[in-house]
Amino acid sequence: MKWIFIEDNEFDRDILDISFNEIKPELCADFSYTFYNNGTDFLKGLSNLECEIVISDMNLPDMNGIEILKKFKENDRLKDTPFLLFSTSLHQEEIEKAYALGADNYILKPDGFKATCETLLKIYSNYAK
């Protein structure tokens, strides 16, 4: 199973790495993940993208998560692939817009190590086949 994270914050990426390492025993053998630092790089490789799930931060340096979501779901090949958003805040308009564009989940970014491990496990148990 391959996951993609679009996350520009170095610290948050570090925590994801450490958390994945921690929950590794509970994940399938062929589990892997990749990071993108910004939306542009991710969207550039869209036509060749192979993955089971995309999790994007709402606040990226070059665009916001909703724009990426929109382009992702416009792609015929990828539109059924789960696309999740991580956000540091919960604004009604943003949440409604995200779901209207086809987001699968809108998640408050987990705070801390334990919370990150739990959230990743939750996502995994929901989307792993």
Added chain:
Amino acid sequence: MQNEIASLNGILQLKLRGKKVEFSSSRSIEKYYKENNVTLSSEKDYLELVHPEDISKIENLLTRLRSNQVHESQIEYRILSKKMKTSWVLAHLNFYPSKKDETFTIKANQLDITFLKNHKTQLQRSNKELEQFAYVISHDLQSPIRQIWTYSEIIESKLDRETNSNLLPYLKSIQKTSQHMKQLTQDLLELCQIGRSELNFSVVNPQEVIESAKNILINEIKDSQAQINIIAKELPLKMTANERYLTDIFVNLFSNSIKYKKENSSPFIQIDYSLENNLHCFTIIDHGKGIPVNLQNKLFKIFKRGNKKQLGSVAGIGIGLSTVKKIIEIHKGEITIDPNFTDGAKFQFYIPVI
């Protein structure tokens, strides 16, 4: 006259005997006027250099002094020199009626406060910069604080609990302290944000707001057996305000009244209301220790709490009342403490009706 320096510092005097007016002034002021081509020998001459916008202010005050409405007053106004240089003057006026005859004297001590005024503007500007600075700092601090907490969480999870059990309390301390830092920066951020973002106003019922403030303090109220009663005959059913911030005002004021209660007695708090000049006026009275008069002007400043001797030992971060003041100012209102109320503390705040 040669040794006198021309300045706006000095004394003026008006002696009125019936219709006759005797005007005198210090040499320094005379000289200043002379350098501006005005011979200072009467009230009228004096007003020649007063800034046109401030003349009515002075005349108004003189009228009030003459008609016995006040005996003493202070006034600030501008003097405009012939070269269009603006000076700010603070005049302290005293009114002395004569016991014997119909004469009365108005004596004015005036002081050139131009430098003070300039400093005040500079200070206001610095204050604004400081506020923005505080906002930026408290915002930027959030990320590193999160990191400290998260990494200590990770260390904790990786420690072999048996062999490193002596290290666990230290980690717990790190986590506790970083949570505390998180709270402090959030409080500071909130204080800075009041006024930065758009306020959401809605229609609220003040009675409900007061009830919810009491609910928030339910433990403090129970523990101190505080009584909080609305003595107003009628509270409006609706008013326009930011619900959460209005609740914060009452929570802060009630909380202070409970904290500064008289020893060995329960806090007794009363809320009154009146509608005046299109303003919602709330009065909160408590019968506690009260606030010493010399501390009252510092009351709404951040972190000022008065020393232990004056107020007894009371715990708490001093952001409360300055937050209250800020919230009220955002509603375009004002809050004051009544200096003449000595049986406790009497706060009054008003919010314009929208």
Added chain:
Amino acid sequence: MNIAKKICLLGDETVGKSSMAKRFADNAFDDKYKATIGVKIFNKNLEIHDGKSINFVVWDIQGGRDLISSPQQYYRGASALIFVCDITNEESLKAIDYYLGIVSEKYPLAKKMLLINKIDLVKDSSTVLSFKEKHAPSFNFIFSTSAKTGKNVIEAFTNLGTIL
């Protein structure tokens, strides 16, 4: 006249929060359980009585008593809180006191409604009655509901609407 009101659902996992929201907003029910992750918003306009219409903005969040599941931002600005429990799951009933504890202090202005869900699975109503009686003072309304059959769902929201 149409007013928008934010309503937050709270309760343990699997009690039926998402199903309740879906039944209310879309009048639909899915037998398959899918755990909610993060937050979802459901919208529905309901006419309460003559002239008064409310746009219910129902916030649904993952269930659970840990801190991830009860962030302050979730509740901010809520006019009402709907507590959901599963009559067949005793732990979820006990959890109601826990959730009351979290919200009462911080959001005292919000109206509170308790929904005792999955009532379609219950034959004996005595436990329901005693549970209702026990919690009556803490809530503005209590209803036994079934997101599956739809029982009392619209009634519950309509009643809530009358006090918003």
